[in-house]
Amino acid sequence: MTSGTPAMLVMHSDLASALLRAAEKVYGPVEGLDVLSNEGLSREDLEQAIGRRVADWTNGGLVLTDFWGGSCHICGVAAARGHGDVVVVTGINLPVLLDYLHNRDAYGPLALAERLIRKGRDSIRLHHGQPA
Amino acid sequence: MSWVLARVDDRLIHGQVVVAWGRHLRPKRIWVADDAAAANAWERDLLATAAPEVDVRVVTVAEMAAVHAGEAAAPGAAFLIVRNLESARALVEAGAAIAAFNLGGLHYAPGKAKVNEYVYLDDADRAAARALIARGIALDVQDVPQARATPLAALDPASARA
Numbered sequence: 001m002t003s004g005t006p007a008m009l010v011m012h013s014d015l016a017s018a019l020l021r022a023a024e025k026v027y028g029p030v031e032g033l034d035v036l037s038n039e040g041l042s043r044e045d046l047e048q049a050i051g052r053r054v055a056d057w058t059n060g061g062l063v064l065t066d067f068w069g070g071s072c073h074i075c076g077v078a079a080a081r082g083h084g085d086v087v088v089v090t091g092i093n094l095p096v097l098l099d100y101l102h103n104r105d106a107y108g109p110l111a112l113a114e115r116l117i118r119k120g121r122d123s124i125r126l127h128h129g130q131p132a
Numbered sequence: 133m134s135w136v137l138a139r140v141d142d143r144l145i146h147g148q149v150v151v152a153w154g155r156h157l158r159p160k161r162i163w164v165a166d167d168a169a170a171a172n173a174w175e176r177d178l179l180a181t182a183a184p185e186v187d188v189r190v191v192t193v194a195e196m197a198a199v200h201a202g203e204a205a206a207p208g209a210a211f212l213i214v215r216n217l218e219s220a221r222a223l224v225e226a227g228a229a230i231a232a233f234n235l236g237g238l239h240y241a242p243g244k245a246k247v248n249e250y251v252y253l254d255d256a257d258r259a260a261a262r263a264l265i266a267r268g269i270a271l272d273v274q275d276v277p278q279a280r281a282t283p284l285a286a287l288d289p290a291s292a293r294a
Contacts, residue, residue: 012147040239040240040249040250041239041240042142042143042237042239042240042241043142043143043144043146044142045239045240045241067147067151068182068184069145069146069147069150069151069181069182069183069184070146070147070150070151071143071146071147073182074143074145074146074178074179074182077178078178081174
């Protein structure tokens with residue numbers, strides 16, 4: 001178990017577990033990162049499942065979700081209510097997850113979330129093919 | 133134009149509503165008719181942030197029934213979302229003229245039996261479904277626009293049995 005800022009991945013279908021598997025191919029074995037799918041869960045059940053994990057974070061943490069407006073985001077926000085040091089971040093991709101893993105021991109929840117948002121934006125780039 | 137979708141979904145506003153149905157039908161307004169959500173300012177704000185480019189209005193079932201006909205004549209497309217079949221029945225019995233409900237998500241809870249991957253029903257749900265069907269209201273099971281719409285009675289005959 002890491003001593004850094006804790007986090008959980010909450011995403012649609014198998015995306016969270018697949019993203020974690022992909023991250024482990026690059027980063028190596030990952031400890032202390034929960035994954036949760038919204039598959040088959042009512043809003044109430046998903047919110048409670050996130051809330052149980054958030055309740056264990058004594059110094060806050062990050063709920064990392066796939067897209068804004070989805071049930072993972074909505075339930076993450078609802079579960080974080082009353083926990084001012086729990087931050088919900090949407091739009092998580094592989095570069096963002098890797099940056100989290102590399103920096104979770106160096107930042108608190110809010111500073112780390114802000115860093116991840118910058119990383120996510122920077123990670124989406126365009127590269128034109130060259131003419132023949 | 134107004135009403136283009138009346139949906140029963142226990143997640144209320146979420147990805148399938150905003151991304152799938154929203155891209156398909158381009159609503160200007162999403163009305164959430166739910167007594168619990170309407171009574172909670174924080175919940176109303178949360179639902180509004182879930183669909184930032186749409187006018188989200190969270191009202192009670194009774195309030196929805198009162199404005200339903202007027203909204204039908206409003207410009208632009210509108211979605212109506214209720215949390216469960218009982219709310220759908222209450223809305224119709226309060227006077228809302230609704231020809232069909234899309235059943236998009238009634239997830240598992242203790243005591244509910246599986247109809248398909250995203251619809252689980254108990255006896256109270258089935259009683260509400262029967263009351264709606266008896267009024268001639270279609271109940272179509274369909275989570276996203278690209279999926280096939282299937283009448284609830286075809287998947288769960290007990291929902292249509294008198």
